[in-house]
Amino acid sequence: MLTAILTGFLFSIFLVFAGKFFKGKLSILSSLIPLGLFIYFFQFIIPVSNGEVIMRSYEWIPSFGVDLGFKLDGLSLLFTLLITGIGFLVFFYTSSYLKGHEYLDRFYGYLASFMGAMLGLVLSDNMITLFVFWELTSISSFFLIGFNNRSAASRKSAMTALGITGIGGLLLLAGALLLNNITGTYSISEMLSMSEAIRGNEYYIAVVLLIFGAAFTKSAQFPFHFWLPGAMKAPTPVSTYLHSATMVKAGVYLLMRFTPVLGGENFWNTSLMIIGGITMLYSAIHTIFRTDLKGILAYSTISALGILVFLTGLGTREAFLAAAVFIIVHALYKATLFLVTGIIDHQTHTRNVTKLAGLNKVMLPVGIAGILAAISSAGIPPTIGFVGKELTYEASLHSETLVILLMIAIVLTKIFLLYAGFVAGIKPFTGKLPEEHTNVKMPDFVLWTPPLLLALLGLVFGVAPFIIDSPIIKPVVEAMGADASEVHLALWHGFNMVFILSLITIGVGIALYFVVKPSEKLETAVARFESISPESILEKFNRIFVSISNFWTDFFQNGYLRNYISIIILFLVVLIGYIMFGNTRFVIDYHSLSRITVYEITATLILIAGIFYTVFTQSRLAAVVAMGVVGLAICLIFIFYSAPDLAMTQFSIDTLTVILFVLVLYKLPKYLKLSDYKTRLRDGILSSIFGLLIATLALQVIAEPVNKDIGNFYAQNAYLEAHGKNVVNVILVDFRGADTLIEISVLSIAAVGVFGLMKLRLKMADRKRYEDR
Incomplete structure (x- = not known):
């Protein structure tokens, strides 16, 4: 069953490398993919009609209770037959309708991805898996609706559809998390056996509203219906496949699937x-x-x-x-x-x-x-x-x-x-x-x-x-x-x-x-009420939101890095100061602190001297060198406190940073135009207060009794469970692997953005306009 779901995605990937063979007469062969899937699911009609429910489960993220669980019963079978059967006819029809189109292979790739996402959606028995495929249908439909990307109307329709259905996806995720909080599981089949407990829970109404939000946005229910007529800018095969037989019925499917779980109550039925x-x-x-x-x-x-x-x-x-x-x-x-x-x-x-x-x-x-x-x-x-x-x-x-x-x-x-x-x-x-x-x-x-x-x-x-x-x-x-x-x-x-x-x-x-x-007369008559339509009302709210966003951006994101940092530090000063001094338990036991040695005093004085030189020098290169001195002073403090690994890390990063700064600043003017006296005084006071707060907080943390339970747990289980001898590496890669994965993803996205900017080729007019700025 998993192979059947992935077939559409695999075919899309295949088209990336062999798409040119599906732009001509061979394009009709692509219809064999949905036809084969239709035959595969057709064979389950007899066992399902006899009351059998086919379950498949593949381990995915067991620590979070998330698996690739799939369920084929009467409801999901009906939708799989529609998805693959009508999909076959749409693929077949497209080979002639878009014959000779330069992006025909790309269109087939979008269609195949959408088909795979829809199959995954209707077969999922795990709510997180369902959410993933739900969002994949929104993303793939975005590309299909906006396929004629040279048309501004098509691009706008695609963005509207993605925005409305994307909000519904977030509501579905929230509903899944809330249901998991109530039942302790993401499995829809297991929730079915807990339906009475769910209906009697204090969060029942909240769960129902979240599910409704997801279903109504996807299935174009009033007042979220307006995205569907706009999506008609897509080619006809898209309108046929997405907007009559499959995607718009995903919300209906969701309601039908959760009727045994959440239905039977007046609020559900009446709404x-x-x-x-x-x-x-x-x-x-x-x-x-x-x-x-x-x-x-x-x-x-x-x-x-x-x-x-x-x-x-x-x-x-x-x-x-x-x-x-x-x-x-x-x-x-x-x-x-x-x-x-x-x-x-x-x-x-x-x-x-x-x-x-x-x-x-x-x-x-x-x-x-x-x-x-x-x-x-x-x-x-x-x-x-x-x-x-x-x-x-x-x-x-x-x-x-x-x-x-x-x-x-x-x-x-x-x-x-x-x-x-x-x-x-x-x-x-x-x-x-x-x-x-x-x-x-x-x-x-x-x-x-x-x-x-x-x-x-x-x-x-x-x-x-x-x-x-x-x-x-x-x-x-x-x-x-x-x-x-x-x-x-x-x-x-x-x-x-x-x-x-x-x-x-x-x-x-x-x-x-x-x-x-x-007649055009009737169409004109109803157009007079366009100003009070849900779409117009939403667009008015959108314009207000854009105006507020522009004001916020112009005020806070004004292009000066020092202002950004000042705002962030000011917020932290207020927050930390309120937490620290608003707490009556805030006490520092100075007797528990170790004595200050001459080595520490010397390193600190070097550090302070480097900071002052960085602040007051008029040379960029001198400021960079002084910051390097500050970094080396911190390395010494790490060594004094028996942390040579941190010292080596600090030394490596600091040395590399100094070298990079020198390379970047080499061709810039020698002297800086320093800020006025009031600005420097303001920044100095703010940074001093922030430094004192952090120092005070550090002293309080040091004075607190040490609880080594967490450290002992990692030390005891690093080798036994993760088979690693470096405890720090094991924590980052295994015990906190999800955090590290997200951090890597952020860095990857940033790297792709930088690569895109490096590859950007502007026209001469655009280049001149940006240079003038």
């Missing part, structure tokens, strides 16, 4: 129903006011995600069943409509639905796919969309509270989604072909085969829902903690209230389609 309900209706209404095909599909996607959150919040077996079916329904018809939109844009060079009609005459297979997808999105029999709509209505009718209000909201949402599906899937292909599109040609079969296959699957699953009944749907319902023994999918449920609501939805939706025509 999801409210947020999901607002999102689904608000976004569905927005589809009427859009003319760009991708914009229509984006808002209908947000609405569909709201439906899934709403159903998860209902918390009943019927709701879980409806959610499981609707995940498949939405993935099939929405991926089809996105791929069809990509073909339309590719062949006609426009996505404006007001300028599209009659394309059936020139691309019939594409039109068939679009019409079938539109029918499924409308919930018209005999498609699987009809089954999903009936189950959604049934779950809402069986709700224990606010039945009428919930039914009105879900019916209205379905009506608007029917309208959106018809506008995106039917309108471009019916009517009279515009004169400017008479020269449009039939697309390559590589382009129209994937959407037609997905549309036909929606029809097949509708006619024969038993194909996905027991093998896929039942295990999903069981994974969400409900009894699925009596779950049976059927196209016809009889003439009842649910069927009547379906007829009303279809009738009103079709009437709306013929009455309300997409």
